[in-house]
Amino acid sequence: MYTFNLIYPNLSDIPFHAMVFPDGQPHVKLKMEAIKALDRATPVRILSRLSHANDLMTVLFVKNTLDYLEFEHVELHVSYLLAARMDRVMLDGEPFSLKVVAQVLNQAQFRKVKIFDPHSEVSTALIDRSYAVSNHTFVQGALKDFGVEPYCLVSPDAGALKKIHKLASFLGAAEVVECMKERDLRTGALTHFKTTADDLEGKTCVIVDDICDGGGTFAGTAALLKGKGAAMVVLVVSHGIFSKGPVIDGIDKIYTTDSYRLVEGVHTFPISNFLL
Numbered sequence: 001m002y003t004f005n006l007i008y009p010n011l012s013d014i015p016f017h018a019m020v021f022p023d024g025q026p027h028v029k030l031k032m033e034a035i036k037a038l039d040r041a042t043p044v045r046i047l048s049r050l051s052h053a054n055d056l057m058t059v060l061f062v063k064n065t066l067d068y069l070e071f072e073h074v075e076l077h078v079s080y081l082l083a084a085r086m087d088r089v090m091l092d093g094e095p096f097s098l099k100v101v102a103q104v105l106n107q108a109q110f111r112k113v114k115i116f117d118p119h120s121e122v123s124t125a126l127i128d129r130s131y132a133v134s135n136h137t138f139v140q141g142a143l144k145d146f147g148v149e150p151y152c153l154v155s156p157d158a159g160a161l162k163k164i165h166k167l168a169s170f171l172g173a174a175e176v177v178e179c180m181k182e183r184d185l186r187t188g189a190l191t192h193f194k195t196t197a198d199d200l201e202g203k204t205c206v207i208v209d210d211i212c213d214g215g216g217t218f219a220g221t222a223a224l225l226k227g228k229g230a231a232m233v234v235l236v237v238s239h240g241i242f243s244k245g246p247v248i249d250g251i252d253k254i255y256t257t258d259s260y261r262l263v264e265g266v267h268t269f270p271i272s273n274f275l276l
């Protein structure tokens with residue numbers, strides 16, 4: 001398998017130049033000396049973030065180049081999927097953005113599309129020949145680094161609960177704590193934080209979720225858990241956006257990956273550990 005690593009191009013000798021035209025558009029150019037040496041039947045994978053629209057275009061440009069060079073087997077490994085959270089029409093007048101991204105990817109006809117911890121099952125339902133890579137190994141690595149036993153796993157909302165139960169059986173975790181919240185889709189305001197747990201006296205709680213964006217979900221959940229006696233609250237999120245910074249009230253330690261971007265000030269695992 002030959003890898004086009006668009007995430008850490010500085011770390012490997014890749015046959016590809018990622019440049020930018022003066023007007024800001026992505027400009028890709030394969031290094032033909034290296035490419036010519038490859039058998040066209042060699043499976044090729046493109047490892048990329050799709051954090052912004054230009055990332056998607058770059059991937060499509062590389063795929064198009066590989067198509068006209070007649071490579072037969074091209075896979076896409078996606079660390080972060082553009083529009084994964086827009087997995088339905090939220091409000092009147094808004095698009096079904098994930099469907100648009102899926103249609104574009106489907107048109108490119110990758111042999112396989114691997115997606116690291118997508119927000120919901122809608123991504124893999126819409127993208128042809130795709131499957132999800134779970135966060136299990138990443139969370140296991142974070143817990144090993146953190147090193148405190150025992151702990152309870154916390155699902156911050158109903159949407160994450162099914163995944164948390166699968167994770168708990170993978171890790172052999174004894175306890176799962178279920179939390180709930182409500183989000184006003186118009187304002188984004190979070191309210192009504194609740195949990196099924198009665199007493200968390202002295203416990204270490206590990207909240208696991210796909211994305212930390214503004215962090216409101218996790219500040220609210222941490223306040224709830226600490227109000228029930230939790231001694232420590234750790235946050236483990238696959239995709240660290242941290243739009244309001246990586247410091248979140250009530251969270252004692254944060255683990256993430258560089259799936260969306262490199263994050264300063266947070267313990268960050270390289271995504272290539274989980275996607276290759």
Ligand SMILES: O=P(O)(O)OC[C@H]1O[C@@H](O)[C@H](O)[C@@H]1O
Nearest residue numbers: 209211212213214215216217
């Ligand atoms: O509260 P913030 O960090 O803004 O948003 C993160 C939450 O929003 C959801 O899409 C994610 O799955 C996560 O539960």
